[in-house]
Amino acid sequence: MSTPALAVHDLSVRFKTGADSRHAVDGISFSIDAGEATALVGESGCGKTITALAILGLLPDSGVHVESSAIEINGRDISGLTGSRRREVLGRDIAMIFQNPGTALDPVFTLGRQISAVYARHCGGGKEHIRQKVIESLEAVGFSQPQDIAAAYPHQLSGGMRQLAMIAMATVCKPAVIIADEPTTSLDNSTRAVILQQLERLRTLHQTAILLVSHDLATVRQSCQKVMVMYCGRLLEKTDCESLFSHARHPYSAGLLSCIPQISDTRPAMINSIPGQVPAAGEFPPGCHFAPRCPRVESMCNQSVPALDTDKQQAVACFRPL
Amino acid sequence: MNRRYITRRVLYGIPLILGVTFVSFLLMVYFGPDKTYELLGKNPTTEQISEVRRALGYDRAFLLRYGDYLRELVTLDLGLSDSSGEPVSVILKRTLPVSIALVLPGFILGNLMGLALGLLAAWYRGKWLDKLVMSASVVGMSVSFLVIIIGLQILLCTPYGLNLFPVRGWQVHDLGSYLYYVTVPTLALVLVTLGYNTRFYRAVMVEEIERDHIRTAQAYGASPRELLFRHVLKNSLIPVLTRIMFSVPFVVISGSLLLESYFGIPGIGLVTFNAITSGDQPILKAVVGLTGVLFVLALTVNDMLYSLVDPRVAKP
Numbered sequence: 001m002s003t004p005a006l007a008v009h010d011l012s013v014r015f016k017t018g019a020d021s022r023h024a025v026d027g028i029s030f031s032i033d034a035g036e037a038t039a040l041v042g043e044s045g046c047g048k049t050i051t052a053l054a055i056l057g058l059l060p061d062s063g064v065h066v067e068s069s070a071i072e073i074n075g076r077d078i079s080g081l082t083g084s085r086r087r088e089v090l091g092r093d094i095a096m097i098f099q100n101p102g103t104a105l106d107p108v109f110t111l112g113r114q115i116s117a118v119y120a121r122h123c124g125g126g127k128e129h130i131r132q133k134v135i136e137s138l139e140a141v142g143f144s145q146p147q148d149i150a151a152a153y154p155h156q157l158s159g160g161m162r163q164l165a166m167i168a169m170a171t172v173c174k175p176a177v178i179i180a181d182e183p184t185t186s187l188d189n190s191t192r193a194v195i196l197q198q199l200e201r202l203r204t205l206h207q208t209a210i211l212l213v214s215h216d217l218a219t220v221r222q223s224c225q226k227v228m229v230m231y232c233g234r235l236l237e238k239t240d241c242e243s244l245f246s247h248a249r250h251p252y253s254a255g256l257l258s259c260i261p262q263i264s265d266t267r268p269a270m271i272n273s274i275p276g277q278v279p280a281a282g283e284f285p286p287g288c289h290f291a292p293r294c295p296r297v298e299s300m301c302n303q304s305v306p307a308l309d310t311d312k313q314q315a316v317a318c319f320r321p322l
Numbered sequence: 323m324n325r326r327y328i329t330r331r332v333l334y335g336i337p338l339i340l341g342v343t344f345v346s347f348l349l350m351v352y353f354g355p356d357k358t359y360e361l362l363g364k365n366p367t368t369e370q371i372s373e374v375r376r377a378l379g380y381d382r383a384f385l386l387r388y389g390d391y392l393r394e395l396v397t398l399d400l401g402l403s404d405s406s407g408e409p410v411s412v413i414l415k416r417t418l419p420v421s422i423a424l425v426l427p428g429f430i431l432g433n434l435m436g437l438a439l440g441l442l443a444a445w446y447r448g449k450w451l452d453k454l455v456m457s458a459s460v461v462g463m464s465v466s467f468l469v470i471i472i473g474l475q476i477l478l479c480t481p482y483g484l485n486l487f488p489v490r491g492w493q494v495h496d497l498g499s500y501l502y503y504v505t506v507p508t509l510a511l512v513l514v515t516l517g518y519n520t521r522f523y524r525a526v527m528v529e530e531i532e533r534d535h536i537r538t539a540q541a542y543g544a545s546p547r548e549l550l551f552r553h554v555l556k557n558s559l560i561p562v563l564t565r566i567m568f569s570v571p572f573v574v575i576s577g578s579l580l581l582e583s584y585f586g587i588p589g590i591g592l593v594t595f596n597a598i599t600s601g602d603q604p605i606l607k608a609v610v611g612l613t614g615v616l617f618v619l620a621l622t623v624n625d626m627l628y629s630l631v632d633p634r635v636a637k638p
């Protein structure tokens with residue numbers, strides 16, 4: 001088997017609040033192969049963004065405690081890197097696309113300037129070469145007038161165009177891994193389709209591994225091969241997309257699937273559809289975190305936390321899977 | 323920046339200038355001190371009164387008097403000082419450069435140091451360095467300017483301290499003498515304003531550092547230096563420039579008023595101070611009117627700088 005593009009081993013994130021600390025992410029492991037798109041889904045607040053930021057090492061260094069055995073990009077562990085050695089990796093080997101293209105770009109610099117700063121930092125080269133690369137990357141996400149886009153400030157573009165420019169910035173150095181944190185949540189349906197299509201095209205073109213954080217299961221089904229279901233900072237089910245959509249084994253996954261809305265709006269109202277509420281970090285029940293809301297709960301579920309049975313093809317963390 | 327934008331800004335300035343000069347006219351001239359009885363002494367007759375009032379122009383219509391005031395300001399033909407008989411414009415010409423030379427170094431230093439400290443505190447927000455800088459600022463803000471000025475004078479200008487600089491005066495003819503007289507007032511101005519500046523700039527910088535695009539830049543490997551000096555500073559230029567531009571008239575007038583009276587320096591501040599105590603109306607109305615105009619100028623220049631700094635403002 002080849003080395004996965006991204007391999008995360010036993011990642012935990014704890015927030016220190018006063019004397020005690022609480023897990024926002026609790027010992028998750030996964031890997032994504034080159035050219036593969038894996039989705040990370042789960043209700044709001046389950047720890048998806050924190051996971052993404054922890055992989056990049058972008059969480060603040062005070063008040064947060066990040067632990068992992070290793071985070072490997074093409075086999076190279078980046079988890080211990082700090083300072084300039086970490087910065088070398090960011091944008092070159094792994095890039096992130098943020099949720100809100102309206103605020104994620106610097107308003108006082110042109111897009112060309114921002115993208116070329118990334119390219120110059122990591123790949124270098126002469127001025128003309130860098131400019132060429134920026135234009136190419138803008139062209140690659142589908143802009144027919146890349147020069148105009150490069151000369152534009154973010155406020156002169158629509159949300160969808162800004163997100164495309166963000167994708168151009170993410171791909172300009174052709175990183176092995178791209179993490180996209182709800183890249184289309186703030187966009188309308190047709191723009192969303194364009195963004196996902198471009199991401200998919202670039203993924204197959206450059207054999208990029210993509211971690212797509214999403215609320216929207218319809219999107220996930222369309223554009224990902226694998227899917228991981230997250231709840232209270234843990235992975236509950238990890239499998240390929242088709243298996244999940246045809247037969248979800250975890251009761252929580254089944255609950256999520258049952259509430260895919262017919263007309264997909266921006267944020268499916270998952271919280272209302274599965275009875276009960278996500279427990280706040282630090283107030284997790286002692287046993288299975290999903291037990292208070294689970295229709296299949298039994299007494300043993302409250303004794304201990306079920307582990308993800310990673311030996312199975314369709315891994316699930318449940319004592320009584322479907 | 324295009325010419326149309328500049329023209330528009332300048333045109334916007336005109337009603338503002340009319341507004342501030344109108345207010346200062348109302349306060350200083352129309353409802354201001356009435357010199358009739360001062361000139362007439364005891365028991366004047368009605369004819370004498372109306373004659374003097376006519377001579378002073380008090381009987382003219384309201385708008386005409388406002389027009390006179392405007393003309394005085396525009397032509398800088400501001401009449402004669404009541405106390406010295408010297409033309410007000412000559413007094414201004416002599417004292418204004420002194421005041422500017424006096425406050426400029428302290429103003430620039432105070433802002434630069436405030437910016438640097440604010441940036442430092444913002445970057446290390448929540449850490450001990452931030453706490454140190456911020457507590458020092460609070461101390462600085464709560465110490466009275468009197469204590470600062472007198473303390474500096476004792477420490478630097480008397481035999482009780484280092485005795486290096488003069489306590490009072492302004493005999494400036496070259497760079498050496500300039501530094502000799504300007505150092506202690508500059509230190510005083512910096513110390514008085516630094517706490518306020520630092521707190522203000524820290525708040526601005528913290529807001530900028532916590533914006534989404536800073537995290538994006540970080541996620542693409544930008545170094546702390548790039549983050550601070552490229553993204554944060556450029557984005558914070560608008561609030562920073564606004565503060566600087568708006569404090570120009572304030573510092574020129576009240577800064578010099580404060581410093582000149584304590585250091586006995588013959589600038590516009592001392593002249594104003596004396597005019598207030600002696601009720602020298604021609605000087606006061608000139609100072610008040612010109613201060614208003616200065617504010618509007620600062621505002622207009624500020625708006626123009628905006629469009630240089632922020633691409634979102636008024637592009638054709």
Ligand SMILES: Nc1ncnc2c1ncn2[C@@H]1O[C@H](COP(=O)(O)OP(=O)(O)OP(=O)(O)O)[C@@H](O)[C@H]1O
Nearest residue numbers: 015017024042043044045046047048049050051281
């Ligand atoms: N600074 C912090 N201090 C304490 N807890 C925090 C902090 N930041 C985040 N958390 C907790 O971490 C959890 C995970 O947050 P995260 O942003 O990863 O959720 P998410 O899955 O991305 O949700 P969403 O779909 O709304 O983006 C949340 O429950 C939140 O309460």
Ligand code: SF4
Nearest residue numbers: 288291294301318319
């Ligand atoms: S372990 Fe028990 S409570 Fe948890 S999901 Fe499975 S059945 Fe439900």
Ligand SMILES: [Mg+2]
Nearest residue numbers: 048049050181
């Ligand atoms: Mg999130």
